[in-house]
Amino acid sequence: MEQYNLNTREGRWKHFGSVDPIKGTKPTVKEQMTDLQSSKKNFLFEIDHVGIKNLTYPVRLDGYQTAGTFSLSTHLAKDEKGINMSRILESVERHYDNGLPLDFKTLKDVLITLQTVMHQKNATVDVEAKWFFDRFSPVTNLRAVGHADTMFSLTVEGDKATQKSLTLTAMVTTLCPCSKEISEYSAHNQRGIVTVKADFEPEMMLPENFKELMLEAMEVNASSMLYPILKRTDEKAVTERAYENPRFVEDLLRLIAADLVELDFIKGFTVECRNEESIHQHDAFARLTYQK
Numbered sequence: 001m002e003q004y005n006l007n008t009r010e011g012r013w014k015h016f017g018s019v020d021p022i023k024g025t026k027p028t029v030k031e032q033m034t035d036l037q038s039s040k041k042n043f044l045f046e047i048d049h050v051g052i053k054n055l056t057y058p059v060r061l062d063g064y065q066t067a068g069t070f071s072l073s074t075h076l077a078k079d080e081k082g083i084n085m086s087r088i089l090e091s092v093e094r095h096y097d098n099g100l101p102l103d104f105k106t107l108k109d110v111l112i113t114l115q116t117v118m119h120q121k122n123a124t125v126d127v128e129a130k131w132f133f134d135r136f137s138p139v140t141n142l143r144a145v146g147h148a149d150t151m152f153s154l155t156v157e158g159d160k161a162t163q164k165s166l167t168l169t170a171m172v173t174t175l176c177p178c179s180k181e182i183s184e185y186s187a188h189n190q191r192g193i194v195t196v197k198a199d200f201e202p203e204m205m206l207p208e209n210f211k212e213l214m215l216e217a218m219e220v221n222a223s224s225m226l227y228p229i230l231k232r233t234d235e236k237a238v239t240e241r242a243y244e245n246p247r248f249v250e251d252l253l254r255l256i257a258a259d260l261v262e263l264d265f266i267k268g269f270t271v272e273c274r275n276e277e278s279i280h281q282h283d284a285f286a287r288l289t290y291q292k
């Protein structure tokens with residue numbers, strides 16, 4: 001059996017079974033390599049979306065650097081075999097600045113770059129990321145960091161956006177009206193998860209605080225909001241507020257919808273409320289879609 005020098009990395013690798021590369025016959029220089037993706041003939045179908053999913057990349061949202069999960073794609077014409085996928089990351093990198101700024105303007109710039117380098121007629125991005133913001137306790141006014149989940153979604157064709165939406169997911173408290181009504185004391189309550197997907201006019205400027213306005217509609221209509229820090233005076237306040245504002249999952253859904261109807265920059269929405277029931281093992285939910 002061959003003896004290797006175990007005092008070197010290479011020797012140890014061979015000792016553990018690594019072998020030398022073979023003398024290959026295929027080109028090693030890019031210009032001589034076949035570019036299969038760029039072959040042209042009738043490939044039967046055009047493709048609506050082809051690209052990458054589950055790309056984790058740093059984003060910057062309202063002063064916080066956080067992790068974004070990206071899906072990026074383009075159209076593909078019928079006579080083209082494949083896209084050049086490496087160009088997707090190159091397009092993101094071109095707009096990267098200590099994290100990709102997570103706003104519709106930057107996403108549009110990325111998509112225009114992507115569409116151009118791919119020579120395709122449109123491009124789409126979905127980015128999911130945590131949104132962190134200041135949250136002050138209701139009585140003691142102590143600052144701490146709260147969060148909600150976002151998904152920014154955008155499509156461009158040429159230099160115009162053709163689809164633009166934001167999905168926000170936030171947690172709230174709901175106190176059961178039925179339980180309050182029938183019980184001698186107390187009322188059961190639960191953590192509710194509210195998701196709103198708001199569609200915007202693709203080329204319309206949004207108010208600077210569009211995320212805050214949507215989040216406010218989702219939180220203030222609940223029995224109580226959630227806070228990172230609560231001292232005893234705060235805890236008393238949120239407990240009593242919840243008791244004063246009981247909500248079925250249907251109530252919360254309809255009250256949020258009424259607020260969203262009043263937000264002019266939203267042209268249509270889907271809202272879903274899901275209560276993690278504290279007296280059941282299952283959840284309660286309600287959902288509605290509305291076009292203005």
Ligand SMILES: Nc1nc2c(ncn2[C@@H]2O[C@H](COP(=O)(O)OP(=O)(O)OP(=O)(O)O)[C@@H](O)[C@H]2O)c(=O)[nH]1
Nearest residue numbers: 030035036037038050081082083084085086087088
């Ligand atoms: N189209 C396509 N590409 C894939 C697939 N799976 C992996 N790849 C990618 O193929 C890429 C390499 O191809 P290209 O991006 O075309 O590389 P290239 O031709 O050297 O790049 P350019 O110089 O920009 O043309 C790698 O980034 C792989 O991730 C697939 O199913 N379809």
